[in-house]
Amino acid sequence: xxxxxxxxxxxxIGTQTLDVIRQHPEQFRVSLLACGQNIxxxxxxxxxxxxxxxxxxxxxDLGKLEAHLPTETxxxxxxxxxxxxxxxTEAEFVMHAMVGSQGxxxxxxxIKAGKTIGIANKETLVTxxxxxxxxSNRYGAQLIAVDSEHSAILQSMQGxxxxxxxxxxxxxxxxxxxxxxxxxxxHAAPEDALKHPNWSMGQKVTIDSATMMNKxxxxxxxxxxxxxxxxxxxxxxxRESIVHSLVEYQDKSVIAQLGTPDMKGPIQYALSFPDxxxxxxxxxxxxxxxxxxxFEKIDPVKHRCLLMAYxxxxxxxxxxxxxxxxxxxxxxxxxxxKLSFPGIATVIxxxxxxxxxxxxxxxxxxxxIDEETRKRVRNGSER
Numbered sequence: 001x002x003x004x005x006x007x008x009x010x011x012x013i014g015t016q017t018l019d020v021i022r023q024h025p026e027q028f029r030v031s032l033l034a035c036g037q038n039i040x041x042x043x044x045x046x047x048x049x050x051x052x053x054x055x056x057x058x059x060x061d062l063g064k065l066e067a068h069l070p071t072e073t074x075x076x077x078x079x080x081x082x083x084x085x086x087x088x089t090e091a092e093f094v095m096h097a098m099v100g101s102q103g104x105x106x107x108x109x110x111i112k113a114g115k116t117i118g119i120a121n122k123e124t125l126v127t128x129x130x131x132x133x134x135x136s137n138r139y140g141a142q143l144i145a146v147d148s149e150h151s152a153i154l155q156s157m158q159g160x161x162x163x164x165x166x167x168x169x170x171x172x173x174x175x176x177x178x179x180x181x182x183x184x185x186x187h188a189a190p191e192d193a194l195k196h197p198n199w200s201m202g203q204k205v206t207i208d209s210a211t212m213m214n215k216x217x218x219x220x221x222x223x224x225x226x227x228x229x230x231x232x233x234x235x236x237x238x239r240e241s242i243v244h245s246l247v248e249y250q251d252k253s254v255i256a257q258l259g260t261p262d263m264k265g266p267i268q269y270a271l272s273f274p275d276x277x278x279x280x281x282x283x284x285x286x287x288x289x290x291x292x293x294x295f296e297k298i299d300p301v302k303h304r305c306l307l308m309a310y311x312x313x314x315x316x317x318x319x320x321x322x323x324x325x326x327x328x329x330x331x332x333x334x335x336x337x338k339l340s341f342p343g344i345a346t347v348i349x350x351x352x353x354x355x356x357x358x359x360x361x362x363x364x365x366x367x368x369i370d371e372e373t374r375k376r377v378r379n380g381s382e383r
Contacts, residue, residue: 003090004271005032005115007082007106008097010041012205013120013146013263017095018045020268023280028271031091034082034098034106037061043068053089055082083109093271095146096121099204100328101321101370104128108363111141118270120146122221123328127321128366129224144270145225149218151266152244152257153226158274160249167248168228170218171238174296175210177341178239182301188341190334207331211344212298216309220320223313230314235306237296242285260285304345308352318358318369325373326351333378351377 004021008014014035021028030049035042036057043065046054050070056062059077069075076085079102086094086109094110095118096103103121110117112135119125125132136143145151149170157165176193177185193210194203208214215235222233244266246256259265262282269276300307305327312319330347333339339347351373358365 001029002027002271003029003031003092005034005086005089005091005094005110006030006097007034007094007103008036008099008121009033009045010035010038011097011099013097013267014095015041016263017097017118017267017271018049019281020264020271020279021049024277027277032085032089034085039064046070046073053085055085079105082106086110086115087113089113092116093118095267095271096124097146099123101127101324101367104363104366107132108135111135112139114140116142116144118144118146118267119150119221119225120267122147122217123324125221125224126217126324127370128361128363129220129320130316130360131363131366133224143225144273145221146266146270147218147221148261148263148266149245150222150225151269153222153247154273155257155269156245156247156255157226160247160255162226164249164251165226165228165247166232166250166252168222168226168233169246169248169254170215170222170233170235171241171243171245171295172212172215172235172298173209173241174237174239175212176206177210177302178237185302186340186342190337193334193341203335204328204331207334207344208327210341211305211327211331212303213305213309213327213344213348215303216306216313217324219306219309220313230310235298237298239294239296240290240292242290242293258285305348308345308348312352315357316359318361318366319352319355321361321366321369322351322355322373323348325370326377329374329377347377350380 006014006017030051032053033051034055053074055076062077065075094115097120101123103124107124145154176195193207219233241261243256246254248254260283264281268279312323326348330344
């Protein structure tokens with residue numbers, strides 16, 4: 001039985017991870033749950049999965065859990081307590097589903113403990129890919145992609161020599177505004193952007209899908225996960241979200257992974273890798289019902305965020321940290337109605353232009369640059 005830690009257990013990926021674990025009680029046991037402030041939901045998770053440790057964000061919330069803790073469950077609060085718990089937990093697998101750059105230190109703690117880590121927190125690799133991959137090699141930790149696109153790449157590489165891979169092709173649904181004109185997008189509201197045509201995701205990721213920043217972050221993530229140069233990573237719009245990504249080999253053969261849009265598939269694949277298990281939830285793919293699979297080029301005018309992500313990735317160093325931090329703040333301001341949708345890209349562009357790139361930042365420097373960027377963007381972003 002594989003023991004599992006779930007970071008971000010009350011979020012979209014976290015709850016779906018527990019859905020998968022629920023289907024396979026003979027395969028997986030939850031040893032650690034970590035969440036932010038959704039105390040009511042984590043109470044239910046504690047009662048069902050009875051982890052050895054539950055970690056929450058605020059010490060002031062510990063009292064709300066006391067009466068709901070099984071005898072064998074210990075509750076802790078704060079980042080340092082979580083980092084200690086990751087170093088000590090019996091869990092062999094860590095599902096890292098925390099959102100944002102706050103996930104960097106927990107990632108490094110799990111790596112130093114030699115865990116296998118399901119990376120659903122793409123910001124960690126985006127902001128500190130050079131540190132994460134170096135530490136993984138040093139401590140013998142394994143990173144397994146959870147994003148559907150990277151999971152598809154991983155699956156399409158099984159049984160093949162990595163040296164034979166020529167190109168990675170990441171697919172994108174196009175997001176909520178794929179059929180909107182540039183003029184219509186100027187007046188897009190948060191409720192419009194949150195209507196994703198294919199996937200059920202959290203708010204931040206759904207907005208990133210609408211701006212195509214999620215693809216930009218995935219390109220940078222793929223660069224680190226699969227050691228692939230940026231010029232060998234392409235993005236194509238595929239509105240059906242049936243082909244999740246493709247791998248082209250040096251003989252020009254292309255292998256793709258297909259399936260109906262459901263995150264439980266890649267989540268379970270990460271948990272059970274390299275094995276496969278039965279899975280309830282995703283619908284069976286019937287190609288005769290789908291009928292047609294469409295692929296379209298990226299629009300450089302509508303998809304400025306994607307192009308900026310390529311530029312930041314190629315610049316390297318601290319540039320992706322600035323890209324990510326500026327994006328997180330800009331997205332939040334958009335959701336609050338304080339920034340226009342096109343303003344998200346403008347804010348990111350200005351933040352990158354104002355930054356002097358540090359070539360190989362340490363963890364402390366990454367976090368410092370991240371915080372400085374956030375402050376600058378909060379103080380200077382415009383509608």
